[in-house]
Amino acid sequence: MIFQQFRHEAGSCLSYLFGCTRTGVCAVVDSQLKVEPYLKLAEKQKMKITHIFETHSQADHLSGARKLSEISGAPVYFHESVRAGMPVVKVKDGQQVRLGNVVIKVLHTPGHTPDSLCFLVSDTTRSDDPWLVLTGDTLFVGDTGRPDLEGDAGQLYDSIWGKLLTLDDIVEVYPTHYSGSVCGRSMSPKPISTIGFEKRFNPSLQVSSKQEFIEFVTANLPLQPPRFKKVREFNLGFLKEPPIEKTYDVQDLQITVEELKQRIDSGKAPFLLDVRESFEREYADIGGRLIPLGQIPKRLTELDPKQEIVVYCHHGNRSQRVVEFLYENGFTNVKNLTGGIEEWTNKIDPTVPRY
């Protein structure tokens, strides 16, 4: 069996191509819109793409499933509960799909979305026992999927405990995102794990009850991805053209620490918004108003859309997301402090502690 994980920095996504080298057939899972890498690998390996699987109707990034289907002729597989605006083949829990010597068992694992699937994969040249599971947005390395994009935290618990954690500990785990994605909170940058390692060390899985899990996975959620409903409509074939990714240039929404210093010195200080966690403020503080990232959506009314706002965090990543979120919600005079509070220490005020 060939098995290849693809990393996509934009969105911190993962996708997969795997299949049977002896019979020359393969599948692509959670294809990105740029489908050339899959076509190229399949061609190099002299394999035909015969199946295109979607672990669920994605909301955070544009899927390439339809495009890949048009080029390769392979059908797109979704869970039977999906309502799609394009031709799809529907599969159900427990169904088996064979790709030469590779066998895929479909697991319906609702929770992140109602149509979420995991794919349990065996290489029968090694053993009929499963070797790995593609966990989509249900289980990540170090985290579990978020249940607030039309999902259900209770169902997520049932899917994980009822299906994934009953697998053998040695089964390898391959999710659809790694650290940096908006689809979870504390994913590892290492995008591979095992059921056993996650069972023991994934913080989300250390809870003692379903209720505790529900509270854990619904707390401190990251911002919802912008236009996630539109993105999902495109991915399900209801929109023919992808929704425009951004209506602004991210570069225009930046301010350097030097520019900010100059503005403050000249008496024209903008409103400073600190989106770090409160414990970080105890380490280092430059006086902005504190609203931690996770609380931004429900505390929007505390901000004035007409005022110029400069958002900062530790290194400038979280604040960048807040800037985009605010901009999309009508705060058009908003800027990200490039490099965050650390850059402020480095270039402007060395008395602000680094942490």
Place this chain on the structure above:
Amino acid sequence: MIFQQFRHEAGSCLSYLFGCTRTGVCAVVDSQLKVEPYLKLAEKQKMKITHIFETHSQADHLSGARKLSEISGAPVYFHESVRAGMPVVKVKDGQQVRLGNVVIKVLHTPGHTPDSLCFLVSDTTRSDDPWLVLTGDTLFVGDTGRPDLEGDAGQLYDSIWGKLLTLDDIVEVYPTHYSGSVCGRSMSPKPISTIGFEKRFNPSLQVSSKQEFIEFVTANLPLQPPRFKKVREFNLGFLKEPPIEKTYDVQDLQITVEELKQRIDSGKAPFLLDVRESFEREYADIGGRLIPLGQIPKRLTELDPKQEIVVYCHHGNRSQRVVEFLYENGFTNVKNLTGGIEEWTNKIDPTVPRY
């Protein structure tokens, strides 16, 4: 922890870069001569390469450890038993090396070579328990290392059973080769596994005694890599320039099925050498002299170096290796049948069964 596996098609090699994202330090394991991919990834991740590990003195491909050390300033780490012609830092069994939040425990696992090491890696932000082991040429996915390049099969048994198989079943396995390499016989094209999966399903590990293991791993060995002693001398710093990889152009050592047919029809048939296994000959046969690949070295005297020889197998891969081996041993009038017996069926004689 960031962890990246690199695949290198030439030689079917794997190499690794991993490290601590929080402190920005990383290590490279079994660097290839082309070091740019490691430098590029480290730069992108804003990480400094501080350690260069060699799992052993490689014999099948040229190492980039010295070159990477010269560029990055990081030292090269070898087992203490190594005799090197360049500056190296020597490590011993049980020693721990810390890379920020990542801890590496050195395991001395002689057998493939006397200086073979495995590296047991923990990401302490997840757990102090090891998450993965870099197994070099000691344990592969689906196979174990070959002990005939100045190694010792008995030591290999002791290393695998005494050290690797005592690890937790959930520990991920990352070797230095995948299928197609000359360093083993039946490796999987999938280059990742777990201790538990290999313990249960790796054919080399299903033996019932040390003696049985020794017999198993010394039977049907692939051809030794050409000039492996010279390659090793370069990798250990005794040669300043890499030994020339090939003294001939592989393209010149090919013959198509159409050309072969023409030669046979015109009464100028070359000597045909079939290097498949005997069971394959029962499926399909075009009449060549059968010497399975593994027996070529000791049956060289059965071949005439002055005669024109055309070598074939199923698809043309094994025969290509035999052609190179024969050429390097003075058989300069030798050719590979491109596409193998399958191509013969496809283009010349459809009555020869496909299998």
